[in-house]
Amino acid sequence: MRRLLLTFLLLGSGLAHAGELPETDWLELMPKSDQKALEAMPEIDHDSPESDGTFTAKGGLKQSKGLPAVMYSSKTVASMNDKDIRIGGYPVPLESDAKGRSTLFFLVPYPGACIHVPPPPPNQLVLVRYPQGLKLDDIYTPLWVTGKLKVEKVSNDLADAAYALDAAKVRVVEEADL
Template sequence: MLALLVAGCGNQDDDASEPAEELTWDDLLPADWQPEKLLEDFNVEDVADEDPRAAELMDKLQALWQQAPVVPELDGRRVRLPGFVVPVDLQAEKINAFLLVPYFGACIHVPPPPANQTVYVQTREGRPYVGALFDTVWVEGTMQVEQFDSDLGNAGYRIEQARVTPYEIKE
C-alpha cells in the first residue's frame, strides 16, 4: 500500500511548487492601447456589409489586430488564464496545440480577436488535451511574449508545456 502512495506522488505536477498568477484577459492589454479610436472615423451602425466602407474598416481592423501590442512584462511569468480552446489542427482527435481565446466563437468569426487577446498553447509532452472545440479551460504555464501566426488568427503570446484543466471557478 505504501508503494502505491509513493508512486502516486510522482504523478504530481513538477511545477506545483511555483504558484501561478491568475490573469484576466485585460491583463494582456497594454494600458495605453485604445483600438476603439479607429472606430471613431466610422459610424459602424450605418455601414452595411455591402458598403465599400465596410471592407475598408475590416482591412484596418485586421491590420490593427495583427499588430496589437503586447505586455512585455508578462514574459517569463508563470500564469493561469481561463479561455476557450480553438484547435490549430481541426483534424486531430487529441489536441497538442491550440489557440486560447477570451470568448466563445472567436477565430471562427471575422475578424478574429487581436493578437494580444490570443495565446498559442502547446500542451505538455505526452499530455494532449482531449476535449471539444471551444471547451472552456484553465491554462497554466510560463507565458512567453512571442508572435504566432496561423490561418485561424495571430497570437501575441505563447505558453509551452501548458497544464490544461477543465474550467472550474475557484472557491
C-alpha cells in the same frame, strides 16, 4: 466589446484551486494604450461572408480590413515575458496527437472567436503548446491554462498571435470555479 467584457467577468470570477496561480486577466496582455483604444472602439459590424455560414475565405482568425487599428495590435507587455501564469479562455484546436487530443491550440478570450465575429487582436491570442494533449469535445468549453508565457510572434494561415504558452496544466473550468 460587450461580449468580451462579459467573458472577462465570467472567467474573472473564478477562484483558484488549492495550489493554483492567481488568474491572469486578458487585459494584462495588452498595453494600457491598447486598453484605452479598445474601450473607445465603436460597435463592430458582424455582417461578413461567414455570418451566413459560408467559410470560403482563407484566414479564419485573421483580421479583415477596415477594423480600428487596435484590432490588429501585436503590441505586448514586456513584463509578461517568461512569467508563469494561469489564464482562462476558449480553445481553437490546431494540432492533435494520434489519440485525438489537442496538443497545439490558440486560446482566445471569448467563445466563437473562430466563427463569424471579428477575432481578437494578436495580443489577445495565445498559442498553447501542450504535448500531453487534452481531449476537446467542444470549443465552447472554457479552459484554465497554466504555464510559462512567452512574448512570441506566431503567424499561420489561421491567425496571428503575439504570445505563446508552454502549458504545464490545462483543465476545464468547473462550475465550482465560478
